[in-house]
Amino acid sequence: MRAATNVSRWTRRSTVLGGAALGTLLTAQLGLVTPATAVPDLVRVTSTGPSTSLAKTQNVTCPAGTTVIGGGGAITGSGLGQVGMDxxxxxxxxxxxxxxxxxxxxxxxxxxxxxxxAVCAPAPKGxxxxxxxxxxxxxxxxxFEKSCPVGKHAIGVGGAVVGxxxxxxxxxxxRIHQNSVVVAGAEDGTGFDGSWWLDATxxxxxxxxxxxxVIDDSAFSSNALHSVTATCPAGKRVHGVGGEIVGGNGQVRLTEMRATSSTTVTVGAREDEDGFSGNWKVRAYAVCAS
Known part of the structure; x- marks a missing residue:
């Protein structure tokens, strides 16, 4: 797939929405003990904003001396099938x-x-x-698929639906593949009268x-809610997070895609308010390392 790209150490993009809530209510860090050859001082940091009925953005900042190597989020509360992590x-x-x-x-x-x-660590090599x-x-x-430079592996992903x-x-x-990430989107069940595009990092x-x-799937069924957890093998920890909805046809929204512990990634989704008669599932991706 197509279009303009750029390569940089990091890309900064600020999202400003009415009622945006950037204040941190909760920050929890979990240190991961790893061998000297692995990424040292790996931590998982979480921040939850206020519960309102307004569009909102929540940021979580890595501790000093570390940088983001993976991340995700969750929506909790009412109307989950009608609220998108966009x-x-x-x-x-x-x-x-x-x-x-x-x-x-x-x-x-x-x-x-x-x-x-966010999964944070001192910047790994390369x-x-x-x-x-x-x-x-x-x-x-x-x-849209975005590939890593030659010789490098994808360890984290970001994406947005825009328009x-x-x-x-x-x-x-x-999705996180070995050498690339894929971001996909769809119009919801009522359609959208305009052009739109995807951003991918x-x-x-x-x-x-x-x-x-490690990739794990939920059951493939017409249940209104699906969730699945991918778990790293013994001795390995989560470094990167990914997820996807399979078969939702725009009538299912992600409600969770994040590292829920030092060794697990959980992905969940829910059908919209009209429901969806077809079968669908969610898939969790955990990039694990020792």
Missing amino acids: IVQPLMGGKAYSVTGREDENGVAGTWAVTAT LVAVTGHSAPSLGSSNW ASNSELVLEDL AICADPLPGEQR
Whole structure:
């Protein structure tokens, strides 16, 4: 897939929305003990914003001396199938990770909150972020793949659906392959009368010690809610996070895609308020290393 790209150490993008909540209510750090040859001082940092019914952005900042190597987030509260994580990406020179949640065009009567979670560490060897943007689309779905520089592996991913003022566009996929990331999106069940595109960021580095990708799927069914957890093998820790909805056709929104412990990545999604008669599932990606 297509369009203009740029390569830089890190790409900064600031997202400003009405009612944006950037204050941190909770920050928790979990140190991971690793061999001397692995990425040292790995930590998982989480920040949760206030519960309101407004579009909002939550940022989480890495501790001094560390940088983002992976990240994700979650939406909690009311109307989860109507609230999309539309922007999920690193910010500010790689020192923070940002998650934006927005309601669909029908709105939500209750309140909900955004959580952002970052995996942080001193920059591993060869760390670089590469960004790209798909061409504008008038179709009901779109996808964009961004490759790492030759010889480097993808360890983290960021993405966004761009073009709507609310969550009429669904961010469905943030996949991490060995040498690239894929970001995919779709119009919601009511469609979208306009052009839109995808932003993608691949966080890349030289191959990590003991690097391994663990992929796990939920059941494939027409249940309204699906969740799955990918777990690293013994002796390995989560360095990167990814997830996707398979078969949702724009009628399912991600509610969670984040490192839930030092060894696990959890991905969850829920159907929109009209439901979805088809079968679908979610898939979790954990980039593990020793």
